[in-house]
Amino acid sequence: MSTQAFGSSGIDQAFGSSGLDQAFGSSDPNGPARDAGWEDSPPRVGFFTDTSICIGCKACEVACKEWNGNPDDGFDLLGSSFDNTGQLSGSTWRHVAFIEQRRPAGTAAGVFLGMPESPARPPVELGMPSLSRPGDSGDTDGRTEFRWLMSSDVCKHCTNAACLDVCPTGALFRTEFGTVVVQDDICNGCGYCVPACPYGVIDRRIGEQGTKNVGLAQKCTLCYDRLKVGQTPACAQACPTQSIQFGTLDELRERAVDRVQTLHDAGVSEARLYGEDPAGGTGGSGAFFLLLDEPEVYGLPPDPVATTADLPRMWKHAGLAAAGFLAAAVTAFAGRRR
Ligand code: SF4
Ligand code: SF4
Numbered sequence: 001m002s003t004q005a006f007g008s009s010g011i012d013q014a015f016g017s018s019g020l021d022q023a024f025g026s027s028d029p030n031g032p033a034r035d036a037g038w039e040d041s042p043p044r045v046g047f048f049t050d051t052s053i054c055i056g057c058k059a060c061e062v063a064c065k066e067w068n069g070n071p072d073d074g075f076d077l078l079g080s081s082f083d084n085t086g087q088l089s090g091s092t093w094r095h096v097a098f099i100e101q102r103r104p105a106g107t108a109a110g111v112f113l114g115m116p117e118s119p120a121r122p123p124v125e126l127g128m129p130s131l132s133r134p135g136d137s138g139d140t141d142g143r144t145e146f147r148w149l150m151s152s153d154v155c156k157h158c159t160n161a162a163c164l165d166v167c168p169t170g171a172l173f174r175t176e177f178g179t180v181v182v183q184d185d186i187c188n189g190c191g192y193c194v195p196a197c198p199y200g201v202i203d204r205r206i207g208e209q210g211t212k213n214v215g216l217a218q219k220c221t222l223c224y225d226r227l228k229v230g231q232t233p234a235c236a237q238a239c240p241t242q243s244i245q246f247g248t249l250d251e252l253r254e255r256a257v258d259r260v261q262t263l264h265d266a267g268v269s270e271a272r273l274y275g276e277d278p279a280g281g282t283g284g285s286g287a288f289f290l291l292l293d294e295p296e297v298y299g300l301p302p303d304p305v306a307t308t309a310d311l312p313r314m315w316k317h318a319g320l321a322a323a324g325f326l327a328a329a330v331t332a333f334a335g336r337r338r
C-alpha cells in the first residue's frame with residue numbers, strides 16, 4: 001500500500017469534495033434550502049436593512065421581543081449613547097445601534113433633510129420624516145459637528161452558516177425559506193455555535209433560573225412561525241420608515257442596488273452595501289445592509305468569513321496525514337516480517 005492510493009484525487013474521491021462543500025456550506029447563494037434537502041422550496045427570503053432611513057425608534061427591537069416573548073435587558077441607558085441593549089444577545093435578536101459621529105462641518109458628501117444646509121452641503125432627501133435635533137437652530141451657525149448613524153442589526157441568515165455546521169444536535173437547521181433557525185427543544189446549550197458565528201450573533205440566553213430558555217442558544221428565527229402562515233416578520237412589519245424591508249432575496253438585491261445608485265446620484269457617496277455579495281466570506285447573507293460608513297463603525301466585521309470554510313480542506317489534509325501514517329505502519333510491519 002502506498003500513499004498514492006490516498007493521493008489528493010483519491011481523497012477527493014473518497015470524501016467527495018463537493019460532498020464536503022455541501023456539508024459545510026452552500027455553493028448556490030439562492031439555493032441553501034435545496035442544498036439542505038428541501039424539495040420545491042419557495043424562493044429564498046430575507047431582509048434588506050436600509051440604515052439611511054432608520055430613525056432609531058426601536059420599534060423593531062420591541063416588536064421582536066413582544067412577538068417572541070423575549071425578556072428585556074433592563075431599561076437603563078448604557079452611558080455611551082441612547083441605547084439600553086448594547087448588542088445582539090440571547091434575549092435581543094434585533095439591536096438598533098446608535099452611533100454618534102463627529103464629522104467636521106462641511107466634510108460630509110451631503111446633509112440629510114432636517115439638518116441645517118449650506119450651499120456647500122445641499123440637502124439630500126433620504127426618504128425619512130424630516131427631523132431636527134434639539135438645539136439645532138436651522139441656520140449655518142447652529143450646525144453641529146455630529147451626525148447620527150442608526151442601524152438595526154440582526155442575524156444574517158448566512159448562505160454558509162457556520163453556526164449550523166458545528167451544531168452537534170441538529171438544533172440549528174435550514175428552513176425551506178433558506179433561513180437558519182434554532183430549535184429550543186433540541187438545543188442542549190453546549191454553545192459550540194457561539195464562537196462559530198463570524199458576526200457574534202448567536203448567544204446563550206443569560207438570566208435567572210426560570211427565565212424562558214435560559215442557557216439555550218438563541219437568535220432571530222426570521223419569524224419562521226409567521227413566514228409559515230404568510231405573514232411578514234414582526235420587526236419589518238413594525239418599522240415605520242421601511243428601513244427594514246422583507247422580501248425575496250433576488251428582489252431585495254435589485255432594490256438595494258437601485259437605492260445605492262440613488263444615494264450616489266444625490267451626493268451620498270459613502271453609501272455602500274454590506275453582506276449581499278454571494279462571493280463574500282459567508283456566501284452572501286439572507287440579511288444585508290445599506291451602510292453610510294465603514295462596517296466597523298457599526299460594530300460589524302469588515303470581512304467576515306464562515307469559520308467552517310476551511311473544514312473541507314482540513315479534513316482532506318487530515319485524511320492525507322492518516323493515510324501517510326497507515327502506509328508507514330504497513331511498510332514497517334512488512335519489513336519486519338521479511
Ligand atoms: S449570522 Fe451567525 S448565527 Fe446567523 S446564520 Fe450566520 S453564522 Fe449563524
Ligand atoms: S425576524 Fe422575527 S425573530 Fe428575527 S429580528 Fe425580526 S421579529 Fe425578531
Ligand code: SF4
Nearest residue numbers: 054055057058060239
Ligand atoms: S423600526 Fe425601523 S426606523 Fe425604527 S429603529 Fe427599527 S429599523 Fe430604525
